[in-house]
Amino acid sequence: xxxxxxxxxxxxxxxxxxxxxxxxxxxxxxxxxxxxxxxxxxxxxxxxxxxxxxxxxxxxxxxxxxxxxxxxxxxxxxxxxxxxxxxxxxxxxxxxxxxxxxxxxxxxxxxxxxxxxxxxxxxxxxxxxxxxxxxxxxxxxxxxxxxxxxxxxxxxxxxxxxxxxxxxxxxxxxxxxxxxxxxxxxxxxxxxxxxxxxxxxxxxxxxxxxxxxxxxxxxxxxxxxxxxxxxxxxxxxxxxxxxxxxxxxxxxxxxxxxxxxxxxxxxxxxxxxxxxxxxxxxxxxxxxxxxxxxxxxxxxxxxxxxxxxxxxxxxxxxxxxxxxxxxxxxxxxxxxxxxxxxxxxxxxxxxxxxxxxxxxxxxxxxxxxxxxxxxxxxxxxxxxxxxxxxxxxxxxxxxxxxxxxxxxxxxxxxxxxxxxxxxxxxxxxxxxxxxxxxxxxxxxxxxxxxxxxxxxxxxxxxxxxxxxxxxxxxxxxxxxxxxxxxxxxxxxxxxxxxxxxxxxxxxxxxxxxxxxxxxxxxxxxxxxxxxxxxxxxxxxxxxxxxxxxxxxxxxxxxxxxxxxxxxxxxxxxxxxxxxxxxxxxxxxxxxxxxxxxxxxxxxxxxxxxxxxxxxxxxxxxxxxxxxxxxxxxxxxxxxxxxxxxxxxxxxxxxxxxxxxxxxxxxxxxxxxxxxxxxxxxxxxxxxxxxxxxxxxxxxxxxxxxxxxxxxxxxxxxxxxxxxxxxxxxxxxxxxxxxxxxxxxxxxxxxx
Numbered sequence: 112x113x114x115x116x117x118x119x120x121x122x123x124x125x126x127x128x129x130x131x132x133x134x135x136x137x138x139x140x141x142x143x144x145x146x147x148x149x150x151x152x153x154x155x156x157x158x159x160x161x162x163x164x165x166x167x168x169x170x171x172x173x174x175x176x177x178x179x180x181x182x183x184x185x186x187x188x189x190x191x192x193x194x195x196x197x198x199x200x201x202x203x204x205x206x207x208x209x210x211x212x213x214x215x216x217x218x219x220x221x222x223x224x225x226x227x228x229x230x231x232x233x234x235x236x237x238x239x240x241x242x243x244x245x246x247x248x249x250x251x252x253x254x255x256x257x258x259x260x261x262x263x264x265x266x267x268x269x270x271x272x273x274x275x276x277x278x279x280x281x282x283x284x285x286x287x288x289x290x291x292x293x294x295x296x297x298x299x300x301x302x303x304x305x306x307x308x309x310x311x312x313x314x315x316x317x318x319x320x321x322x323x324x325x326x327x328x329x330x331x332x333x334x335x336x337x338x339x340x341x342x343x344x345x346x347x348x349x350x351x352x353x354x355x356x357x358x359x360x361x362x363x364x365x366x367x368x369x370x371x372x373x374x375x376x377x378x379x380x381x382x383x384x385x386x387x388x389x390x391x392x393x394x395x396x397x398x399x400x401x402x403x404x405x406x407x408x409x410x411x412x413x414x415x416x417x418x419x420x421x422x423x424x425x426x427x428x429x430x431x432x433x434x435x436x437x438x439x440x441x442x443x444x445x446x447x448x449x450x451x452x453x454x455x456x457x458x459x460x461x462x463x464x465x466x467x468x469x470x471x472x473x474x475x476x477x478x479x480x481x482x483x484x485x486x487x488x489x490x491x492x493x494x495x496x497x498x499x500x501x502x503x504x505x506x507x508x509x510x511x512x513x514x515x516x517x518x519x520x521x522x523x524x525x526x527x528x529x530x531x532x533x534x535x536x537x538x539x540x541x542x543x544x545x546x547x548x549x550x551x552x553x554x555x556x557x558x559x560x561x562x563x564x565x566x567x568x569x570x571x572x573x574x575x576x577x578x579x580x581x582x583x584x585x586x587x588x589x590x591x592x593x594x595x596x597x598x599x600x601x602x603x604x605x606x607x608x609x610x611x612x613x614x615x616x617x618x619x620x621x622x623x624x625x626x627x628x629x630x631x632x633x634x635x636x637x638x639x640x641x642x643x644x645x646x647x648x649x650x651x652x653x654x655x656x657x658x659x660x661x662x663x664x665x666x667x668x669x670x671x672x673x674x675x676x677x678x679x680x681x682x683x684x685x686x687x688x689x690x691x692x693x694x695x696x697x698x699x700x701x702x703x704x705x706x707x708x709x710x711x712x713x714x715x716x717x718x719x720x721x722x723x724x725x726x727x728x729x730x731x732x733x734x735x736x737x738x739x740x741x742x743x744x745x746x747x748x749x750x751x752x753x754x755x756x757x758x759x760x761x762x763x764x765x766x767x768x769x770x771x772x773x774x775x776x777x778x779x780x781x782x783x784x785x786x787x788x789x790x791x792x793x794x795x796x797x798x799x800x801x802x803x804x805x806x807x808x809x810x811x812x813x814x815x816x817x818x819x820x821x822x823x824x825x826x827x828x829x830x831x832x833x834x835x836x837x838x839x840x841x842x843x844x845x846x847x848x849x850x851x852x853x854x855x856x857x858x859x860x861x862x
Contacts, residue, residue, distance in 0.1 A: 132187040137209030138202055139182060144234040145208075145261070146185065146268045147177035148241045151678040171287035172682065176272045184271045185264065192403045194710065197263050204260045208233035217257065218244045242677060249675075249748060250781065258783075259409055266412075266671045266785070267403065273685075274391025274667035282666070289632060289689030290666050293388050293508055306382050307523060308419070311530025314380060315539035319571040330535040332373065342575040347373045347535075348853065350563055350578040351586055352542040352595065354378075355421020356835050357822030357842040358586030359521025360462070362529035362536075364846035365582075370853060372534040373578055374526070375565055377541040378418035383516030386508070390665035393511035397425050399590065406704070406712045410774070411614060411786040413712065415590055418512075419538060420522035422588065422835070425510055426789070427638035427663055428498040428518050429833035430468040432459050433840065436654055437830055445827040446799040447808055449844060458840040463497075465528075466519040466839070470495060471502035476636015478661035480629045481620065481692040483641050485734030493643045496660070499835075500637075507634045510663040525839075539568045540576065545583060545599040547815055560818035581856065582817050582849055586842070589791035589824035594709040596795065596805070601814050605805040609796050610704040611829035612714055612788035615695045616724055616772055617662065617672065618731035620740030622690050628739065632689040638663045639833070645696075645723075645730045657698045657727030658832065659734065664693055672785060674750040694734060696727030697790075699831030706794055716772070716786075724772040732767060747773055749782045790834050795824035809852070810845035821845050 128136040152175040158164055164172065176182075189198055207213025211230040214222045221240045222231045233241065248257050276282050285291065306312075313326045324343060327334045333346040348370035351358045358374055366372040379396065387393065394402030399415040406413070416422035433450075442451035449455055472495055475483065486493035498504065499519040509518050516523070526536065542565045547558045562579040585592045593607035622629050644655035664672070669688050675681050704714030716724070728745065735743045736755055744752030753766045773782045798804015801813035806825055812818040823838045825845070830837050 130183065130186070132183065132190045134186045134190070134202065138205040139186065140234040141205040141208040142186060142264065143177045143182040144241060145245070145264055146182050147175050147238060148245050148678060149265055149268050149675060150176035150272060150681065151238060153679060153682060157679055167286035171284045174283060176268050181268065181272050181275065184275065185267045188267050188271060188401070188403065189263065192401050193263065194407060196407070200256060201260045201263055204257060246677070262409060265675055269670040270403070270667045273670045274394070274665070276389055276391065280387065280389060285666060288666060288685055290634065293514060307527045308380060308530050308536060311534055312380055312536045312538065315537065315567040315569045315572055316379060318567070318569060320574055323567070323572055323574070327535070331371070331533060332535060340575065341573065342577055344577045344579060345373065346579045347371045348580060349373070349582045349584060350375065350580040351584040352563060353421060353586035353588065353822065354419050354521065354526060354536060355416060355586065355588060355822065356423045356521060356838040358421065358584065359423065359525035359529070360839050360842040361584050361586060361821045361846040361849070362534050363525040364843060365850060366529040366532035366534040368850040372529060374529070374534060374536045375540040375542060375563070375578065376419050376536060376538050377568060378538065380419040380522070380538050381512055383514055386512035386514040388508040388511050388514050390511065390667050397512060400710060404710065406714050408713070411612060411714055411788055413590065413612070413791065414787070414789040415588055415791060419526070419536065420520040423520035424512055424522060426835060428500055428504070428509055429639045429660070430463065430466065430497045430499045430836050431832040432463070433837040434831060441827045445797070445803070447797050447827060449808060455840060455844055458843040459836060462836055462839045462843060466499040466524050468497045468499050469502050470497045472637060472640040473503040474505055474636065475640050476505070476507060477622070477629050477631045477633050477690070478692045479636065479641045481622065481738045482643065482659065482661055482694060482734060485738030486643050488737040489733060491643055491734070493641050496639050496642050498637065498640070505636050507636055507638060507663060509638055540565050541568055542587070542595055545595065545815070545818060546577065547599060550816065554816065556812070556814055556816040558815040560812070560815045582819065582853060584819045584821045584849070586822040588822050589794040590706055590712065591709065592820055592822055592824045593706050593794045597707065601812065603801055603805045603814055605796060605798065605803070607706050607794055608703065610706055610712070610714065610794040611700050611792045612704065613697050613790035613829055614700055614716060614720065614724065615697050615787040615789070616728055616745070616784055617693050617695050618728055618735060618743065618745055619691050619693045620735030620738065621687050621742040622692060622740055624690060626739060633692055634663070634665065634689070643734070645727050655831065656723040657696050659694050659696055659727060659731050662693050662695045672746050674746055674748050676750045680750065692735065692740070694731040696724060696731055698723045698727060699829045703793065721772050725770065728770050728772065729767045732770065736763060745770060745784070747782050747784050792823045792826045792829055792834060795820050796827050797825050809848040819845060819849055
């Protein structure tokens with residue numbers, strides 16, 4: 112999963128030269144100049160080190176993000192992954208900066224020169240003045256378009272720089288910042304050729320027009336070719352869109368009930384031996400939009416799995432049951448009775464048993480050691496987090512696919528059960544729309560779903576694909592199920608609305624190597640093994656205002672989140688990477704957003720959410736200070752931080768009094784935070800009627816018979832904890848009801 116080196120490819124002629132990613136030569140000069148400001152080459156004396164620097168440190172200190180191929184990789188990622196508005200905004204500003212008048216408009220007097228024509232474009236301004244220009248952009252309250260463009264470039268530049276690898280899978284900055292990719296000897300020792308899903312999988316990446324039909328037939332499917340429409344038609348009992356926590360469970364339950372099941376998954380299939388633990392290639396190949404998906408206004412960055420196993424393949428192992436107070440709320444306030452029934456409680460037990468949930472942890476990594484010790488020193492309660500792995504699972508790379516093969520994601524559990532019962536998984540296959548037909552008069556639902564149209568993502572397959580089924584299950588997750596339903600013509604007002612994200616902000620604490628109380632590096636060990644619940648001080652028995660856990664942050668993710676104040680300050684910050692512990696504040700959001708089309712997400716916190724986030728951030732900082740951090744801070748754009756040695760309680764409270772969850776770069780305020788989300792829920796929620804929800808208590812669309820939703824989008828509200836167990840348990844119950852629906856229909860099975 113290593114990225115190939117990027118060739119500098121140029122497009123056609125006429126006027127200014129363009130590169131294959133579409134940027135002009137002038138725009139690229141401006142982009143390279145901004146990259147140099149972000150991460151410049153610095154003189155060794157700026158290190159202020161009392162000992163001679165090591166060779167890796169000297170190399171990193173002299174390196175710059177303006178060096179080839181970084182700017183071109185940034186342009187490529189922006190062009191391929193960015194929202195069209197972001198691409199246009201960035202390119203307009205880069206174009207302006209490539210001209211003298213545009214530079215004067217955006218940079219003011221700092222672009223003046225003593226030589227003719229006495230006015231520089233941006234790339235012609237000396238580096239120290241360019242840095243002042245960028246600093247002025249960041250500090251200006253109303254230059255929001257420029258700040259937003261800079262935020263995009265900053266995130267992408269640092270993601271690219273710290274995740275780029277050469278032909279040996281190495282990055283020249285990693286040794287300097289204390290990072291090492293897990294060694295190959297940590298891979299599973301079993302037969303490296305074993306692929307648990309092999310007997311049931313068809314990978315379109317290896318297929319063509321001439322081979323696909325036969326490969327599907329060999330898996331026991333009934334396949335016909337409509338030559339006139341160039342369409343391959345596949346018949347089955349159940350077609351499931353998505354293979355994650357919802358789709359994987361549905362596939363297992365329905366295949367075990369004797370139905371011929373086809374799962375279509377737009378991502379590819381990887382096993383433990385395929386996982387490189389390389390941040391850049393892994394994000395690019397296993398996450399939605401390559402891991403750079405953001406809301407339309409850039410307020411929040413979203414992480415969602417896009418591979419066989421979905422989010423369960425790349426999540427951080429936390430396996431927490433649905434809190435009873437949430438189940439009661441869904442049952443009583445939303446009228447979904449099965450959430451408080453023995454059926455659901457039994458489903459949670461079944462799920463936890465199947466994915467091997469354990470509640471012990473024999474050894475914790477640095478970040479969880481810090482969380483636990485800080486809570487203990489403050490007299491706060493801290494709990495172990497159940498995980499779908501063994502108690503001695505010490506792996507910090509599960510966010511890139513568990514290289515040890517120990518995390519029991521759906522591709523190692525439920526999907527194995529499914530293929531053992533004859534299910535077929537088609538990878539590299541993207542659903543485009545559900546096939547809906549008009550219903551007979553007198554039916555409860557106006558339409559009937561008879562399958563799904565899809566396309567193979569392989570360029571060697573030009574045929575259209577139709578999966579004709581008695582039941583269609585959408586399990587693409589809360590970000591992709593609504594766009595698929597909307598594009599299919601469904602009109603229920605709840606589709607795409609009520610999107611909950613469990614927004615996250617982070618606090619950090621630096622623990623130098625000489626603090627021997629905490630062993631290891633920040634990126635090592637189980638990602639989430641401890642959790643602290645932040646209760647209301649006025650009502651300790653009320654629901655938690657937030658929970659505090661620990662994240663997985665590779666060097667690129669760390670760098671992209673890190674505030675930028677100057678080139679020197681940034682390099683000094685990133686040198687502390689390996690011993691900087693992060694605590695994440697997760698809130699159960701009251702506000703909700705909307706997803707209307709693929710990649711088009713809107714979301715904004717409300718006042719209650721911001722207050723809960725503030726309470727969580729302050730508690731996280733207190734915990735870091737109590738654990739013995741020498742410096743703590745947040746990722747707010749002004750670089751908010753505090754040295755801890757010798758401080759008084761009054762100074763701590765003064766610092767905490769200035770902590771607040773700032774808005775995004777698009778907002779007119781002076782400072783901002785970049786929020787994150789790895790949990791998406793509620794955008795096709797269950798409801799007692801079509802006014803209250805997009806689907807009924809059985810997960811069936813209120814509009815289309817035979818169309819079911821079986822993923823996190825059906826949840827009535829945010830869960831408040833890591834939702835994997837909730838999603839799988841809900842999917843288990845819905846799948847059992849789908850099996851009953853098929854029995855009631857008494858339709859002959861496809862064989």
